[in-house]
Each structure stands twice: as C-alpha cells, then as structure tokens.
Amino acid sequence: FSDLCFSSVTIPKLLQNMQSQVPTISYADCLTQLYFFMVFGDMESFLLVVMAYDRYVAICFPLHYTSIMSTKFCALLVLLLWMLTISHALLHTLLMARLSFCEKNVILHFFCDISALLKLSCSDTYVNELMIFIMGGIISIIPFLLIVMSYVRIFFSILKVPSSQDIHKVFSTCGSHLSVVTLFYGTIIGLYLCPSGNNSTVNEISMAMMYTVVTP
Numbered sequence: 668f669s670d671l672c673f674s675s676v677t678i679p680k681l682l683q684n685m686q687s688q689v690p691t692i693s694y695a696d697c698l699t700q701l702y703f704f705m706v707f708g709d710m711e712s713f714l715l716v717v718m719a720y721d722r723y724v725a726i727c728f729p730l731h732y733t734s735i736m737s738t739k740f741c742a743l744l745v746l747l748l749w750m751l752t753i754s755h756a757l758l759h760t761l762l763m764a765r766l767s768f769c770e771k772n773v774i775l776h777f778f779c780d781i782s783a784l785l786k787l788s789c790s791d792t793y794v795n796e797l798m799i800f801i802m803g804g805i806i807s808i809i810p811f812l813l814i815v816m817s818y819v820r821i822f823f824s825i826l827k828v829p830s831s832q833d834i835h836k837v838f839s840t841c842g843s844h845l846s847v848v849t850l851f852y853g854t855i856i857g858l859y860l861c862p863s864g865n866n867s868t869v870n871e872i873s874m875a876m877m878y879t880v881v882t883p
Contacts, residue, residue: 669714670883673707676700677778677879684777694768697779698760704778704879705756709806711882712855713748715848716810719817722841727824755802762798766790775868780875782859803859811852818845851882 680700684690692700724735759781769789776783781799785792818841825837854877 669707669710672703673711674880674883676704676707681777692774692779697774697784698764700779701763701781701784702756702760705759705781706752708878709752709755710748711851711878712806712810713751715844715851716813717744717748718844719814719848722844723817723821726821726837726840755806758802759795759798762795766792766795776875777872778875778879782871799859807852807855807859811848811856814848814852847882851878854878 677700680692721736725732728735763781763784766785766788767790768784768787772787774780774783774787781795785795821837821841825834854874858871858874
C-alpha cells in the first residue's frame with residue numbers, strides 16, 4: 668500500500684505533463700503533492716527498518732519469531748510510523764507554505780520536490796534548510812544505521828555456525844531488501860544530505876527517479 672501510494676503521488680502527474688504542451692501545477696496541488704510525497708517517502712524509510720528487524724528476528728531468533736513479531740506489536744509499530752510520518756510531512760509543508768515565490772516559478776523537476784521549491788523562493792530559506800538537515804538526519808541516517816546494525820548482527824550470527832544452507836537462507840531472505848535499501852538510501856543521502864555542486868538537474872532528476880519509481 669505504501670509503495671503504491673508513494674508512486675501514485677508523482678507518476679500520474681508526470682505522465683499528464685508528458686502529454687501536455689504547457690505542463691503546470693497549481694500552488695495548492697504542489698503543496699499537497701509535497702505533503703503526501705513526504706508522508707509515503709518517510710513511511711518507505713521506516714518500513715525498510717522494520718523489515719530489517721523482521722529479518723534479524725527471523726534468522727537470529729527463529730523459535731521466538733511469532734512471540735516477538737506478534738500482531739499487536741506490528742500494529743503498534745504501524746501506528747507509530749504513521750504518526751511520525753504525518754508529523755514530519757506536516758512540519759515541512761507548513762514551513763514551505765510560509766515562503767514567498769516571486770520568480771518565474773518554473774520547477775526544474777518532475778514533481779514538487781522540497782529542494783526544487785526552495786530554489787524558487789525569494790524568502791529566507793535558512794529555517795527550511797536547517798530543518799531538512801536536522802530532520803533528514805533523523806529520518807534517513809538513523810534508520811539506515813539501524814538497518815546496518817541489523818545486518819551486522821545477522822552476519823555475525825551466521826558466522827557462528829557457518830553452513831551453505833544458512834548462507835543461502837540469508838541471501839534468499841535479505842537479497843531483495845538489501846537491493847532496495849541500497850537504491851533508496853544511496854540516492855536520498857546523495858541527493859539531500861550530501862548534495863554536490865557538480866550535480867546537474869538531469870542527474871538530480873535521475874537520482875530522484877531511482878527512489879520514487881524504481882524502489883517501489
């Protein structure tokens with residue numbers, strides 16, 4: 668559901684703009700798109716952490732899996748994640764709504780990305796950029812580190828009793844998840860937290876396509 672919504676926030680409008688001679692989006696629609704993009708983007712990040720923990724429990728504590736990953740625990744996790752994502756998205760949307768836009772307002776992107784909108788603003792964007800750095804670290808770096816910790820524990824658990832069957836089990840269980848984690852966090856960290864002055868608009872759009880379209 669999260670993946671479907673994450674793609675649906677940007678792709679339908681992208682396809683519509685590809686067919687339009689003059690692609691446009693209203694101010695209200697742009698902020699709405701930004702809000703839901705951040706909601707489902709954050710949810711994607713948090714769910715990857717939960718999936719990593721799920722694999723850690725399944726491989727390292729198989730006999731206790733059903734008691735640890737109970738239905739009640741999973742429901743509480745999902746509720747907590749929705750509260751966090753909605754709050755974070757609302758914070759950035761409200762901060763964006765306070766800015767003034769007095770340029771040509773041509774968004775050099777295929778959706779209303781927060782970084783692309785900040786480039787168009789003629790207001791002071793210091794607070795917005797500070798919150799992106801702080802909250803981006805919390806939403807992106809901490810989940811990424813938790814995923815790394817989970818896989819380190821899995822790796823050392825397998826080393827204790829190495830066997831081809833256990834190694835095959837790890838790869839079959841974790842392979843697809845690791846691929847998505849690499850694409851998702853690699854592009855997000857490179858695009859938002861470690862931006863390069865050499866990045867062209869085409870490169871930024873290509874990197875954004877990786878985590879908005881490919882990973883879902």
